[in-house]
Amino acid sequence: MDTIFSCQELTFSYSFGNVNIEALRGVSMDFQKGKFYCLSGPSGSGKTTFLNVLGLIEDIQGGDIEFEGKRFRNLKEEDKNYIRRNQVGFIFQHFNLFPVLSAEENIEFFLVRQGVPKKERTDLVHKALKDVGLWDHRDKRPLEMSGGQRQRVAVARALTKRPLVIIGDEPTASLDQKTGKEIVNLLKNLSDEYGASIILSSHDTMVHEFAEELVILKDGRLT
């Protein structure tokens, strides 16, 4: 199996008030293509920081990551934007949908930004809406939908970008257990179909059960 992320000796620290927190202390691991990973560990163990560094949301401080033949350290801003726009899909705990756009438009938005032609875009969006079971709700805006429906839109939005990897930070934390399970199940099934790797962080053992590999972090180190 090919490697999608190869992390070497990642270190990351940030200040919280007067306290310097070392969120990652020399993390090295490879993520394989098409596999479902779940990062787990206690609060403050470095899960979110690790995901942020993988998704280029945080700049690398120490160590390096190799992704599709590119090294993240010293990557140009436009290259980072390209990767974030085309190769990584994000799912957030609080959904982060555009409140003024309908479900369909939310899914379509980043495809427009990718420059996908209208016809192809429409086909992709319609397929995704059907895949996540929101075809009848496609004209609704986020505030008119339940939390589970919103997260389905977020999943569809992340997948239609056709990314190599989907990164999700606690995507089920705002949902009840049943809905959370539906979302993770949906994500797993669709990622298989769309051919994307999944890296989620979660405390939830239900999510852990779906993962093909559970990665435990503690105090910024892999255990």
Added chain:
Amino acid sequence: MLFSLAFRNLARNFRRTLAMVLTIGIGTGALLVFKGFNVGIMNQYRDNTIHARYGHGQINMKGYHNSVYEKPWKHWIEDYDSLKKNLSKVPGVKLLFPRVNFFSLLTNGEMNISGKGQGVDGSAEFSFFNTLNIVEGKNLSDEKEGIILGKGLARALNAKIGDRITVLGSTIYGSMNAVDTYVTGIFHTGSKEFDDSVFRIQLDLAHLLLDTKKVESVSLGMKGLGLWKSIEDFVADSDIDLESIPFHVLDKVYYQHSVDWLDAQFGVIQIIILVIVILGIFNTVSTSILERRQEVGNLRANGESRIEVLKLFSNEGFLVGVFGAIFGIIVVYAINLSFLKDGILMPPAPGLTRQFHVKIELQEWMAVQTFIIGTVTSFVATFLASLRVINQKISDLLRSV
């Protein structure tokens, strides 16, 4: 789609957008009204200068206006009839007002007061010089022996309307002469020196007193503004050595200085209004953008560059600017055509005793200029407010609630 998103974001928070539109609208409207008011005031000044004293300008012998002569009549225009004939043919010329100035004594039989006389064509001037501030009686028209006196001069002579006044002077040949007049009006210009010494009689009477047919200058009433060039061309081509002086040069102290002063004042107030609008928009937009940090984080996390995000907010600022500026301009035009159609009643201006209406004179270039200012102001304020957010780290933006 960024533009569509910007539009929808504005529609989403209607109250805030309305506040921003109103801020821009009020600022743009205030600028437009102030510009229109200034133009109105300046036009009033200009009309007052033209229709009270100078006409659109005057012609005299070359160098005469800025010189002092022992025997000024030697430098007056010899053949006015011929000049009148030629001037009447010049495009744009409507009326000619030949004038002479002279010094004399005025007497009512009890006291003698020296004064500066002006011989004018009363019939011609009556209709054109209609803003002279007459405080008693009426302006000189076709009364052959009529005289109008400055307020101070009339007080010194204790003269009332209808009183007989004898004007004593010397002819251009040096012999004494006198003409009898009766008071038809008393005027007040606000210039004490002028009001204490100046009187006007008919030009024919002045010619009789001075024993000459020469005229000192010819004031002109043109068919419109901007036609003075034809007079300058006429003077340049004339066989006689003449000079033409437009009204704003003749009345540099009162008119031109007022225009310059108002222009400078307007510049300062325009800056103040712009700063207030920028601060108002900046404050409102900052609050709005700070509340949308997570949205910015989402955009950035999905590959939008800082410039693209800046474009999104700038689009919103631009749209608000367009709506606000159009709103402000429409409201100002509507008010000007309804409530202010007769202008704003102003207290007497310096030199006048009567109130007058200043019209808000709106011109297309002002609407275009204020539209651009309003739109650009909104754009700049939004741009500045956005800079604070887009430079934050994506992770910090995503964490904000």
